[in-house]
Amino acid sequence: MRILVVEDEPLLADAVALGLRQQAHAVDVVYDGGSALERIDVNDYDVVVLDRDVPVVHGDKVCAVLAERKADIRILMLTAAAGIDDRVTGLALGADDYLPKPFAFRELSARVAALGRRARPAAPPVLRRAGISLDPYRREVHRDGRYVPLSRKEFAVLAELLRADGIAVSAETLLEKAWDENADPFTHAVRMTILKLRRKLGDPPVVLTEPGVGYKIR
Numbered sequence: 001m002r003i004l005v006v007e008d009e010p011l012l013a014d015a016v017a018l019g020l021r022q023q024a025h026a027v028d029v030v031y032d033g034g035s036a037l038e039r040i041d042v043n044d045y046d047v048v049v050l051d052r053d054v055p056v057v058h059g060d061k062v063c064a065v066l067a068e069r070k071a072d073i074r075i076l077m078l079t080a081a082a083g084i085d086d087r088v089t090g091l092a093l094g095a096d097d098y099l100p101k102p103f104a105f106r107e108l109s110a111r112v113a114a115l116g117r118r119a120r121p122a123a124p125p126v127l128r129r130a131g132i133s134l135d136p137y138r139r140e141v142h143r144d145g146r147y148v149p150l151s152r153k154e155f156a157v158l159a160e161l162l163r164a165d166g167i168a169v170s171a172e173t174l175l176e177k178a179w180d181e182n183a184d185p186f187t188h189a190v191r192m193t194i195l196k197l198r199r200k201l202g203d204p205p206v207v208l209t210e211p212g213v214g215y216k217i218r
Contacts, residue, residue: 079098157193164216168215169215
């Protein structure tokens with residue numbers, strides 16, 4: 001998934017981003033609400049992890065703008081205020097879920113995953129095609145029963161291709177979904193990741209190139 005973390009405590013924001021990246025998500029980080037609105041205008045996110053008390057533009061305003069302009073983005077609101085009234089207010093503003101601080105990363109990760117499933121069309125728990133099975137929760141890939149060890153980026157790219165269910169996915173879309181905003185749009189990262197995927201998945205080849213369109217699983 002493509003995730004935006006909006007948190008004004010840099011250590012916490014960076015720790016959350018690191019943990020989510022280790023789960024093969026593409027994560028961008030900003031430390032204030034104004035920067036969050038700028039990123040949201042130019043990038044397509046599946047989930048926004050939003051601290052309610054960020055500076056410049058308050059998290060309540062960011063949440064309201066998101067709910068109005070980007071109805072397909074799911075919002076997990078964070079706050080140090082754990083009262084019922086605070087939670088009700090956050091949900092009323094358009095947040096999809098609410099997590100009080102301090103929190104365990106495992107819980108945040110599980111809530112983000114649940115919101116991500118709601119942000120996409122329904123998909124089976126295990127993605128399968130052409131003899132490949134990908135379990136996004138156990139982070140395991142098998143081909144014809146053989147375990148295939150993949151890097152985080154390889155796993156993320158394969159998941160996007162499997163979700164497309166035989167429809168070609170452009171390199172631009174793969175870059176958008178599997179890398180963060182620091183990725184160079186002119187990089188060969190997607191092509192190199194596809195080459196590594198093909199090698200690891202073995203013969204006969206299942207990741208096909210559709211000239212001028214992108215990549216797909218046959």
